[in-house]
Amino acid sequence: MRNRRVVIVGAGFGGLQAAQSLANSGADVLLIDRNNYHTFVPLLYQVATGQIEPEYIAYPIRTILRRFSFNYRRQHQKPPVQFLMTEVEQIDFSGQIVKTGSGAINYDFLVLATGSRTQFWGVTGAEEYAFSMRTLEEAVALRNHIFACFEQAIQESDDIKRQQLLTFTIVGGGATGVEMAGAVVEMVRGCLRRDYPTLDFREVRIILVQSGDRLLVELPKKLGNYTYKKLHRLGVEIYLQTRVSEVTSGFVHLENEEIIPSATVIWTAGLEANLPGISEELPVASKSKIVVHPTLQVLEHPNVYAIGDLAYVEKNGKSLSGVAPEALQQGVAVARNIQKQIQGKSPKPFSYFNKGRLAIIGCYSGVGKIGAFAFTGFLAWLMWLGVHLVYLPGYRSRLLVLLTWLHTYLFSDRHVRLILSAKSRNVQNSQADLHYLQESRRVESL
Amino acid sequence: MRNRRVVIVGAGFGGLQAAQSLANSGADVLLIDRNNYHTFVPLLYQVATGQIEPEYIAYPIRTILRRFSFNYRRQHQKPPVQFLMTEVEQIDFSGQIVKTGSGAINYDFLVLATGSRTQFWGVTGAEEYAFSMRTLEEAVALRNHIFACFEQAIQESDDIKRQQLLTFTIVGGGATGVEMAGAVVEMVRGCLRRDYPTLDFREVRIILVQSGDRLLVELPKKLGNYTYKKLHRLGVEIYLQTRVSEVTSGFVHLENEEIIPSATVIWTAGLEANLPGISEELPVASKSKIVVHPTLQVLEHPNVYAIGDLAYVEKNGKSLSGVAPEALQQGVAVARNIQKQIQGKSPKPFSYFNKGRLAIIGCYSGVGKIGAFAFTGFLAWLMWLGVHLVYLPGYRSRLLVLLTWLHTYLFSDRHVRLILSAKSRNVQNSQADLHYLQESRRVESL
The missing domain is CATH 3.50.50.100 (FAD/NAD(P)-binding domain)
Incomplete structure (x- = not known):
């Protein structure tokens, strides 16, 4: 029997944890993010106020994945978690396909972990x-x-x-x-x-x-x-x-x-869920969060999970508050549930343990x-x-x-007080220049 | 008698060294740069290859100036070297005025240290x-x-x-x-x-x-x-x-x-001199470098100096090669020559000591x-x-x-492998937004 493919969208706390927890499960795991780095969001305010270097809280995803696969690689040729830097454009739940800027990807299980974005509540300007x-x-x-x-x-x-x-x-x-x-x-x-x-x-x-x-x-x-x-x-x-x-x-x-x-x-x-091109298909709760079963499965799609800021999860009748430990624990839980499903067992409800x-x-x-x-x-x-x-x-x-x-x-000093000039930004069109190379991209090889 | 004002344009190796050497001279020193940081150019290639954080080789100019003025400030109220982040638009040598994006600035002595830029030799594309x-x-x-x-x-x-x-x-x-x-x-x-x-x-x-x-x-x-x-x-x-x-x-x-x-x-x-809006007024040598007297004074303007990559200086009949020690030594030399001129003495010729x-x-x-x-x-x-x-x-x-x-x-690892995405660059228009505030700028207060 071929390995099941688990696609995880988003390499924040939840997505990365899910990838780690699945790394030694035998499944083919593909992690997708639009950036090649994981952002440690809780310290962003220290970057904004010049206290720490942006690079300190942005960790290359491939380096993190290397760690997961250290033991695994001794026995297998292919690394257990692969990474694809691309943008998710649309998800076809019935066909089990994630459509990305780099082509279409089939999945057996899908973990949505695209987090949240700023909510402006419609305030003008x-x-x-x-x-x-x-x-x-x-x-x-x-x-x-x-x-x-x-x-x-x-x-x-x-x-x-x-x-x-x-x-x-x-x-x-x-x-x-x-x-x-x-x-x-x-x-x-x-x-x-x-x-x-x-x-x-x-x-x-x-x-x-x-x-x-x-x-x-x-x-x-x-x-x-x-x-x-x-x-x-x-x-x-x-x-x-x-x-x-x-x-x-x-x-x-x-x-x-x-x-x-x-x-x-x-x-x-305020924050609202950052839905990757699926807003009209799935039922959402407050702040556009996706409604999920207690198992974190998306309604009507038992092989699709939503975690972290993207999912509407309650504890004691109140919505979870969107902190990192919630996403981390959910990452572990979905990995466990997916493994159960692969083994033909039923997934278990998630329960958040609040450490404080x-x-x-x-x-x-x-x-x-x-x-x-x-x-x-x-x-x-x-x-x-x-x-x-x-x-x-x-x-x-x-x-x-x-x-x-x-x-x-x-x-009481801080060193990262650089004002990177606005002018030179047009220098940075390098990635755009590369797009001429992208016509015939196929990702099936992944 | 009022203090003489020395304006230094460019906070590279030469300009910064000139400012430091003049810090305790009693002159009013104003350092101008378009950035608020000094770039340690020799390590740029390590930034480009993801070896070191950009912030490590970019040092806030005001922090450097603080160090110069540590002893000075005990006796005086005003710091000896002031800094202005702005762009030089034009220089009026006869009127002794530097025209900047933040207004016009008078000078008694001017040090031009704007360095060099890439020369593409007219190669198409x-x-x-x-x-x-x-x-x-x-x-x-x-x-x-x-x-x-x-x-x-x-x-x-x-x-x-x-x-x-x-x-x-x-x-x-x-x-x-x-x-x-x-x-x-x-x-x-x-x-x-x-x-x-x-x-x-x-x-x-x-x-x-x-x-x-x-x-x-x-x-x-x-x-x-x-x-x-x-x-x-x-x-x-x-x-x-x-x-x-x-x-x-x-x-x-x-x-x-x-x-x-x-x-x-x-x-x-290749590199060529990076002339700050004065290209047509001063005689230039190869690579657009400004021709200077052996004292580093610009021809016909005895109170204007040019140093570093901007100046055409020879040693043993050959042009200097554009490395940092040349600019640093020239920075010391112009500071000494300006002090001589203030004291009514003649400036002395510069001689480069090549350490290797x-x-x-x-x-x-x-x-x-x-x-x-x-x-x-x-x-x-x-x-x-x-x-x-x-x-x-x-x-x-x-x-x-x-x-x-x-x-x-x-x-054999390196950590700064972030690809900062092209998209979010339009987020960074903050500085442009501020320009509405800049109409009635006056810099005389400096």
Whole structure:
């Protein structure tokens, strides 16, 4: 009997974990991603604020796959997990075919793990003028923009315009918004003050806009209150129960009619599932998430699974919150279920084991909840850094990030303050140039 | 008496050194660059081949300036060297004004240090289809392209197209061409072979095209011969006394009528001075370099200096070769001459002290010449790495590059293999968005 082919779309936490868990199952596993690297999303905000190199949190997928196949390869010729860098264009569920930019691929089992993208809730101008921070490129673009604002502010003699350049508005008071606000404070208090000795840093405004009545709504109320007080003391202006009605070039408009001149608007106010060309065929729940059975199987397609931010999964009647451990555990679960199906057994329901939640505020503060135990301050901060260090893929990245953090916190400096110029971007058309070579692509050989 | 203002255009080796040497002179020094970082050009080829992070060789200029002003600032309020990130548009020598994208700036003394750019010698298609490697963005674009070629090659079932994707042609047999050829060999032999276990690496062709009759024409003949043999043994196909007549999309055409299908053409075959909007006013020598007096003063403008790759300077009747030590020594010399002029004394002629030359081949080989002593092999390789490590700005970069090299050579792996996708580039229009804020810019406040 030929090996079954499992196609996994998306090399985020869930997809990569599923690939690893299937690596020694005997199935032919093909992992597809549009990028050749895995992005460690939780640290993107540190890239956006110039604390760490983008390369530290972007790990080449082929290197990760090598590790999976180390033991396997001694016995077999072909590596157990193959990788294809391409874009998924459409999925034909009845024909069991994934149509990609590099050709059509048949599957026996399909794991959809394409994650989420920023949701702008239809706010006018938000997609156009606000920065989001879901991909490495977006984080680098935001970094370029932030440091360019300071370079321009120091040249600006008009008080109002300078104030606008030095105003950073973060929309969304969840974990990402809070950590971003704290990181901007750290950045301003640390290196920037020394880089721009002639700039009056009292002009810098950091604004956090939250629609709910407190920060970090997914954590207990007292942690949200602690976070509010901490950020307030750090100088962040926090607007609770406030929504953004419009973003224009250089301004953020609030629903209370206030208009804040702000050259930088960072949108962290929501995510929706990132469906790979299948939106009309599958039933979706809130935030466009795919409805799945408790086994993570997609309705009516028992050989198709959806995991991570893409899937609508509940625990105790509430939707899961979209953190990495959920995707990782689901990756393990689908691998197990697919193996069961191959063996002719029934897949088992997935149950999320919540080890706890941590959120970092910055400036040596964080909040956390493990079981019924909620804690705040330095310990939570340190635990957050420690946990993220451990989960980073690759010991090299781990070492380099550790060194960078030590440096940052010992000298309150940060080194990745490059503004990569806009002009030279047309140099980078290399990939487009290659397309003439792509006419007769066939992927059947995979 | 008011302080004299020295404006330095360009923060490369020469300009930065001039700024440092003038930092404690009492003059007001303004350093202008279009980027907010200094690029350590000698290691660009390692960025292009995914060996080191781009951030390691790009150092924020304001951080470097901080170091200069450490002692100074205890006594004075204003830092001795100021920085302005802008583009120079025109220079009015009679009015002593530098016109920039951020306004007009008066100077008493001007140091032009804008370096060089790639010279394509009018070869049709070269500028459009060949990669050059003079800026950080160009090196990153080349890295993206090289790794994209491998990702596409593994998907390509057409033998001829796959061969084309796996052919890397380097034009120019000087130090940059040689080190690039060696680095591509190292890359292919190291990580790529493990990343693409199903690819037949005998299909990879690395071609080096040199117009002269040997490699490394600026070094003694025997070193060029050694380099030839070494690269030949590493599998590089070397064409001597061969010129490129045309570059088209995916092909390089040689003057001997041969047409090589090659998805990657890297142009290292020449540099010319990068004149900042002054080309018609100043007399220029070969490669558009500005003719200067032995004191490095520009003809007819005794308060204007040109240094580095921009200036035409001879030693023993031959033009200097455009390496970093020349620019560094010239930076010191102009600082001294400007101080002399401020004191009413005459500037002194510049004389280059040649400490020696080193060139790296790769795979543990290099060549070098110190005084009359020429040497080859492992010692030259190690010395090259050591010297470049010492000259890297900032101890952090030094440590990280050292760690990276140790890792690379111990495990023959390399980690920076990201292909940053072409698509997301339009995300990066942030700087353009800011221009509405720039109407009433005045720089007099500087």
